[in-house]
Amino acid sequence: MIEFKGVNKWFDKLHVLNQINLMIPKGEVLVICGPSGSGKSTLIRCINKLEPIQKGEIIVNEMSVHKPTTNLTKLRAEIGFIFQQFHLYPHMTALQNIMLAPVNVKKITKVEAEKIARQKLERVGLSEKADSYPAQLSGGQQQRVAIARGLAMSPEIMLFDEPTSALDPEMIGEVLDVMVSLALEGITMCVVTHEMGFAKKVADRVLFMDEGKIIETGKPTDFFDNPKTERAADFISKILTH
Amino acid sequence: MIEFKGVNKWFDKLHVLNQINLMIPKGEVLVICGPSGSGKSTLIRCINKLEPIQKGEIIVNEMSVHKPTTNLTKLRAEIGFIFQQFHLYPHMTALQNIMLAPVNVKKITKVEAEKIARQKLERVGLSEKADSYPAQLSGGQQQRVAIARGLAMSPEIMLFDEPTSALDPEMIGEVLDVMVSLALEGITMCVVTHEMGFAKKVADRVLFMDEGKIIETGKPTDFFDNPKTERAADFISKILTH
Amino acid sequence: ASNLDEIVKRGELRVAVQSGAAPYAFVDKHGNQAGSMIDFTQGMADAMGVKLKVLDYDWDGLIPALLSGKADILAADMTPTLKRALKVTFTDPWIHVQPCIFTTTGAGYQTLADVNKPEVTVGVLLGSTGEVIAKKYLPNAKIKSYKGGGRMVVQALTAGHVDAGVNDDLAVLTVLPDFPPNSIRLLDKRLGQGKDPLAFAVRPDSVNLWQWINLYFGTVRANGDYAKNIAYWMDGTDWKNDH
C-alpha cells in the first residue's frame, strides 16, 4: 500500500510535485501518463526515496518513507524499481546482476540466490542468457533482466519508469508481456508509460499528470476514450495522431 | 533518382547488405522497415557514402556514389540526411546550425544564408527559436531544426534514419507533420521508420528488410494489412500487438 | 644535556655534506663518501668514540638539515659570511682557499679588469665562496649561479654558456685533468685580498660542540694529521687513483 499525503517537491524554484494526494491500495495496477516534464518520474522516484520531498508524507507499507529513522534498506527491498534505461550493471552477467542484491542485502547464500535468480530469469523467458553480459543483450532482453533483478528481492511493489520507451518497437511487446503477467499475479504496480494497449489491458486506474499536479484519474477505457479534462484530451490526441 | 545495383557490404564477416537491387524514382516517398540490425541504417547511409560498399554500385542523379572520382561535396549537397539522434552542433544556435553548410559549401553570402535559414525555420514552425542553442530545445524541436538544416541546402533527396524514435510520444507528431508536408511537396524521400500512420498516409512504397536482404516491397496498405512473407507478417504483428 | 652529550649518547655523529665537491667531499668510484672533509669528520667521530654518519644533500638541503636537527655539523666548502653567521655558528676556519678566475685558453682575458666588464658572463656555484667573491670583485660582470658542484661551472664554460668562472683554485685544479689538456687556464692573479676561509658550521645552541671542533683542529694541527690530510687531498693527485 502506498499513500501520498499532501506531497510537495521543488527543484530550486520549479514546483515539480504540487500537493499530491494519492492512495494506491495493495494489488492495484496504476498507469501514470502525462506530457514530458510533468513530474511523472519524480512522483514514482519519491516512493523509494530516490528523491527527497520538501512537504507532506509518503507512506509505504506503514513506513514513512522520508522520515530519517526509516530503515531504507528494508523499504527498498520491498520495492522493485525498473528504469527507462535499464541500468543493468555492465560489468556483471545477467545472473550476477540478479544475485547481487539478494546476496548482499538479504544475506542469503550464493547457492540459494542463484536458484532464485535462475527462476526469475526463466520467468522473463531468458534462462539461456544467464551468463551473457548486458552489452551482449538486446534492449528488450536487458529490460527483462532488469525486471528479473527487481523480482529477485520478492518485492510487494514494482515501480516502472517508462520501461519500454528506450526500446525498438519490435521489442516492446516482449517486455509488456512480462509486465502483463506480473499484473495478473496481483503485484502492486505503478507504471509510467504511454502504452495505451497495456493500460487498457491490465490497469486498474490511469492517472494523468501535468505541471506537477494530478489532473485526472479514472478507469483506462473511460480515460482514453472520454477524457474529462481538456488537457488530457489534448494529450491523448497527440499520442494518437501519428 | 537513386539506384542500387547489386550492392553488397560486409562489416568484417557480417554480411549487412546482401545483393541489394533497388530503384527509387524522383519524387518517390519510400519507407523502410525491418527488425533491429537488419541493415536499414546501413542501406541509407550508403546513399551519401557515410559507409563504403564492397561490391555493386549506387547511382544518385547520374553520379556513381562510390567511384573515387565522384565529387562528394556536390553529391552530399544534393542529399539531406536526418539522424535519429539529431546531431545538431551543440555550440551553435539553431540559425548558425542551418547556415553553416550553405555559407561554407555553397559559398553564398551570410545575408542570403540567413534569409534562407529563417525561411526554413519558419517552415518547420520554429521561427522564434532561431537564437536558441540545441540544449535549450526539446527533442522534437531539435529534430525539426535538423530537418531545416537539411532543407537549407535545397536537396533533391532527403534521407531519414528513424527520425522520431528518440522522441517523447507527444513530440513525434510535430516532426511527422513536417515530414508529411515535405512528402506532399514532392521531394524524394527515404525514411527508415516504424511509424505506420506516416507510412500509410504518404508513402508510395514500403520496403521490408531482414538480415541484409530486401524481403518484401509493396504499397503501404497492402504491406501492413496483407504482408506476403511470413517474416514481414511476424514483424508487423510484433509492432502492432502492444 | 649539551649537544655533545647527545651525540655521545646516541653513538653517532651526523654530518651534512654536499657530495659535489671533490676533493672536499664526493662520492668515489666505489660509491663511497670520500674527501678531505670526510676524513676530518671521521677523525672527529673516532675521537668522540662514536660512529660517523654522512648525510648527503643538495646545496639547498644543507642548511635546513643543520637547522632542523638532522645533522650536527655542516661540512661544506662554505664561506662564513657575517649574514650567515646570524643563523648558524661557524667554527674557526679549517682551511683557507684562494678563489681564482678561470677561462678557456683561447679567451683573451688576462687581468681582473678584463673580466670585470658588463659583456662578460661569469659562472659561479650558488652559495659558494666563489659567488660571494665574484659579486664583490667583479661588480660589472654578469654573474650566473649554478648548482650541482664545481664541475658544472667548468662544463658551462666549455659549453660556452659563460666566458669565465670563479671558484676556489683547488676545486678547479681538481677537475682540470678531466678536460682536454690545456683547454682551460687560470688567470695568474688570484682573486681577493688574500686567502678566503672555509668553515664548518653548527647550530647556535651547540656551544660545546663548536668549542670541541676548534679544539679538534688544534689537536690535529699539532700532531701532524692535519698536514697529512691536506697533503693527500689538496696538494697531490694520488687520491685520484685510490678513489
Add this chain to the structure above:
Amino acid sequence: MLDNFNFRIIFEYLPLFLNGLKFTFLISLVALFLALITGIIACACRISSIKVLKYPVIAYIEIIRSTPLLVQIYFLYFGLPTLGIRVPEIQTGIIALMLNSGAYIAEIIRAGINSVDQGQIEAGLSSGLNYVQRMRFIILPQALGVTVPPLLGQAIVLVKDTSLLSLISVVELTRSGQTMTSERFMPSEAFLTVAFFYMCIYFCLKALADWSQRKLIFREAY
C-alpha cells in the same frame, strides 16, 4: 615553527621574490604559448595518416613522456652547444618546457578531438563540409571545451616545472628562495614564501579551469 618565523626578512627579500615571480610568470606564459603551438602541430601529425609525419611524432611524444624533464633540460643545455648551437639559459629553458609540455598537450588535444561524437562528424559529412571545414567549424570548437580544463592542468604542471630551470642558473621563483636561503640561512621562510606564490598561481589557473569546465563543455543534448 611559526613563532620564530621572520616576516621582516621576507619583506626585505620581497623584491627578489617578486622578480622571481615575474620571470616564472613570463617564462611560463611564453613556454605555454609555444607548447600550445608545438602541441597542435604534433597532434596534427599524430592523427594524420602520413607515416613520415606520424611515426617521428609518436617517438617524440613517447620519449618526452618517459624521461624526466630534468634530464631533458640538462641535455639541451649541454648537448646543443656540442652541435654548435648556443642558446642562452632562459631560451634553453623555454625550449625544454615547450618540447616537454608540447608532447603532453598533443595528447590532450588528441583526446579532445577523439571525444567529439562520431555523429557530429557524420552530420558535417552529410552536409558536404570538407575535412578542414569539419575540423574548423565542428570538431575543434567542441574539442576545445573538453580540452581547455586539462590544458590548464598542464599549465599548472608547466608553472611548477619552471622551478627546474634554477638548475641552469635561470632566475625564477624557486631560485629566489634558494638565493635567500644561501644568503640568510632561512630555509623555512624562503620555501614557504615560494610555496605561497606557487599556490597563488595554482588557484588562479584552477579557478579558470573550473570556470571553463562549466562554460565551455558542450554536451550534445538529446
Add this chain to the structure above:
Amino acid sequence: MMAFYFSRLVEIFPFFLTGLWMTTKVAFISLITCTLIGFILGMIRASNNVLLKRLVGIYVAFARGTPFVVQIFIVFFIFPEWGLQLEAFPAALLAMAIMGSAFVCEIVASGINSIPKGQWESAASSGLSKMQQLRLVILPQSMKVIVPPLVGQYVLLIKDTSVVSVIGVMELTRVGWVTVVRIPEGLMVFALVGVLYFSISYPLILLSNYLERRMAI
C-alpha cells in the same frame, strides 16, 4: 674514443644500477601507498559529505599547487619542528605519498563521477547500502575510466622520484649528479640516466596506451 667512453660506462654502470634499484624501490612503495590513500581520498572527494570533501579539496590544492621539491623540504625539514623526525628514505616515501595520493585522488574521483547516476540509483533501489553501492557496483565500473590515467600518473610519479635526491636519497638522478662530479662526460651520464628512466617508464606508457585502447571498447 668510443672504446674509451664504453669502458667508462662499464666502470660506472654498477653504481647506476644501485641508483636504479633505489629509484625502483621508492617508486614501487610509493605507487602502492599513493594508490591506497588516493582511492580512499577519491571516494571521499566523490561523496556527498561536504565537510570532508572540502578538507580533501584543500589538501589536494596544496599537493598539486606547489612544486614537489617544496613539499619534500617541508616534510624533511619542517615536520621535525612539529615532532616528526624522519630519515631521508622514509621522508621521501611520505612526501611521495602526500603528493601522489592527491593526484590519484583526483583520478579516482573523476572516475567515480563518470559513472552515470542511474547506476547509483539502480543499486540504491535494490536496497544496497552506500558502501555496497560504491564497492560492488560503482568502483568496478569506474576502474575502466580510472586505470589508464592512473598508469599514466604512475609514470609521472616515477619521474618525480628524481626530486627526492635533494634530501640525499641515492637514486638514479643523484647517482647521475655525483657521477658528473667525477667524470666529465655529463652528456653521456645523463643519457644513461635518461635511458634507465625510459626503461622503467616506457613499459608503463605502453601499458597505459594498451589499457586505454582496451577500455575504450
